[in-house]
Amino acid sequence: MKSATMKFEPYWWDDAGEPTSPKEAPLPQDIDFVIVGAGLTGLSAARTLAKKGKAVLVLDAEAPGIGASSRNGGMIGGGHRMSIDDMEARFGKATALDLLTEAHLNATNFVKDLIAEEEIDCDFAETGRFRGLWHPSEYESSARGLERLQSLIPLEAEMVPKSRQRDEVNSDLYSGGIVFPRHGGLNPAKWVQGILNAAQRAGALVQGHTPVTSVQQADAGVVIDTPRGRVRAGEVLVATNGYTPSHLSTLKRRIVPIPSFIVVTEPLGENRIKDLLPGGRMVAESRERHCYYRASPDGTRLVFGGRAALFNAPESIAQSELRGLMTQIFPELKGVGFSHSWRGRTGFTFDFLPHVGKEDGVWHAMGYSGSGNAMAPYLGHKAALLMAGDRDGETAFTKTGFPNRWWHRGSPWFLPFADVVFRARDVWSNAGRSK
Numbered sequence: 001m002k003s004a005t006m007k008f009e010p011y012w013w014d015d016a017g018e019p020t021s022p023k024e025a026p027l028p029q030d031i032d033f034v035i036v037g038a039g040l041t042g043l044s045a046a047r048t049l050a051k052k053g054k055a056v057l058v059l060d061a062e063a064p065g066i067g068a069s070s071r072n073g074g075m076i077g078g079g080h081r082m083s084i085d086d087m088e089a090r091f092g093k094a095t096a097l098d099l100l101t102e103a104h105l106n107a108t109n110f111v112k113d114l115i116a117e118e119e120i121d122c123d124f125a126e127t128g129r130f131r132g133l134w135h136p137s138e139y140e141s142s143a144r145g146l147e148r149l150q151s152l153i154p155l156e157a158e159m160v161p162k163s164r165q166r167d168e169v170n171s172d173l174y175s176g177g178i179v180f181p182r183h184g185g186l187n188p189a190k191w192v193q194g195i196l197n198a199a200q201r202a203g204a205l206v207q208g209h210t211p212v213t214s215v216q217q218a219d220a221g222v223v224i225d226t227p228r229g230r231v232r233a234g235e236v237l238v239a240t241n242g243y244t245p246s247h248l249s250t251l252k253r254r255i256v257p258i259p260s261f262i263v264v265t266e267p268l269g270e271n272r273i274k275d276l277l278p279g280g281r282m283v284a285e286s287r288e289r290h291c292y293y294r295a296s297p298d299g300t301r302l303v304f305g306g307r308a309a310l311f312n313a314p315e316s317i318a319q320s321e322l323r324g325l326m327t328q329i330f331p332e333l334k335g336v337g338f339s340h341s342w343r344g345r346t347g348f349t350f351d352f353l354p355h356v357g358k359e360d361g362v363w364h365a366m367g368y369s370g371s372g373n374a375m376a377p378y379l380g381h382k383a384a385l386l387m388a389g390d391r392d393g394e395t396a397f398t399k400t401g402f403p404n405r406w407w408h409r410g411s412p413w414f415l416p417f418a419d420v421v422f423r424a425r426d427v428w429s430n431a432g433r434s435k
């Protein structure tokens with residue numbers, strides 16, 4: 001059911017305002033650092049460099065923040081999609097431990113400090129997150145996985161058996177879950193705007209509607225072309241994640257831009273939302289559809305996201321898929337209207353890890369695989385320190401390689417086919433639950 005005044009832009013913009021570009025200023029011809037992409041990654045990198053007294057220019061093709069950063073689900077916390085065994089086998093125990101520590105602890109601590117230090121008003125609340133387990137068999141394996149993780153790093157988390165699940169989510173759909181009490185929620189549009197303001201206060205020059213059309217290595221540094229002229233820089237960081245343009249082909253080949261879709265219900269009232277989410281937590285699922293949902297910051301609506309399709313599906317399909325998933329979890333929401341519906345591009349990698357590094361004279365920080373509210377500002381900061389030659393920039397995310405596949409040449413032609421496989425796996429997985 002569509003509401004009469006449905007908006008096809010992020011709910012977050014109602015409160016934060018639609019992202020807009022800072023006032024146009026002349027572009028410098030020479031500068032120490034240029035950052036391509038003004039989302040959480042690029043703006044955090046700019047803030048760090050500017051705070052170190054470096055001259056830094058951030059360029060975005062559109063308004064700063066208008067990519068995934070202002071249109072995401074607003075859930076913030078740490079974690080990895082790769083198993084500990086896989087990590088240890090691929091990168092060795094020491095690097096695996098560093099990856100776990102950085103993703104689960106350091107990134108979240110960094111962003112909490114950043115919010116406090118810059119006094120960013122972004123409706124941040126440490127609500128905790130409930131991860132709902134899809135298959136009954138996942139409960140025991142997740143409990144063993146969590147025990148192992150907690151033997152390696154001091155992560156606060158606890159298993160919630162199915163018998164206590166309704167304390168968190170008023171649904172029987174899951175087979176229990178895991179609570180991460182230190183995760184939280186925020187308004188992502190205010191979050192990215194807050195980092196933009198902090199970067200500008202520190203002295204960074206941020207310019208929107210200035211697409212970078214080529215980046216080339218030069219004798220000393222790099223040359224960046226834009227429709228507004230050429231800029232020479234000592235170092236350049238590409239921070240375009242799921243929006244990486246074709247001309248940056250080495251990076252584009254390593255990123256799979258998978259869309260994620262979100263709808264928001266009409267106001268349902270605080271009591272009804274509390275009834276759906278008694279724990280007041282952010283919720284994410286372990287199933288392939290990866291539904292994620294939460295209360296709006298004012299506690300009156302349900303914000304519901306998920307992988308409605310792996311390609312840029314028409315609006316009607318996206319909404320009907322999300323409605324089906326939402327009412328599977330909460331049948332009582334059948335017939336509830338949506339006030340907002342939108343989408344954005346996540347940047348997945350072939351190993352589901354983000355990557356930081358420098359190749360052919362160009363730095364990159366990207367590949368958050370759907371979880372960037374903490375990792376993107378954290379790795380943007382790390383990349384900035386590395387670019388400035390600061391040893392504090394050391395991060396395990398430079399040590400994992402940045403895999404590509406011969407069949408991904410840049411354009412994600414394979415996503416509609418992957419969507420068919422993904423749907424078949426979904427059906428199979430649902431059937432497996434009832435066995």
Ligand SMILES: Cc1cc2nc3c(=O)[nH]c(=O)nc-3n(C[C@H](O)[C@H](O)[C@H](O)COP(=O)(O)OP(=O)(O)OC[C@H]3O[C@@H](n4cnc5c(N)ncnc54)[C@H](O)[C@@H]3O)c2cc1C
Nearest residue numbers: 037039040041061067068069072073075212344371372373
């Ligand atoms: C619908 C959705 C829901 C999500 N939910 C969550 C969540 O709940 N929690 C979480 O942690 N993460 C979530 N994510 C992921 C998170 O939003 C991203 O990982 C994060 O925002 C990435 O930030 P970024 O700065 O690297 O990229 P982006 O914010 O995508 O910024 C990239 C920028 O590059 C610019 N650009 C592209 N080409 C050029 C060019 N040629 N020249 C200049 N600029 C260019 C774009 O205009 C864009 O502004 C979600 C993502 C989506 C799409």
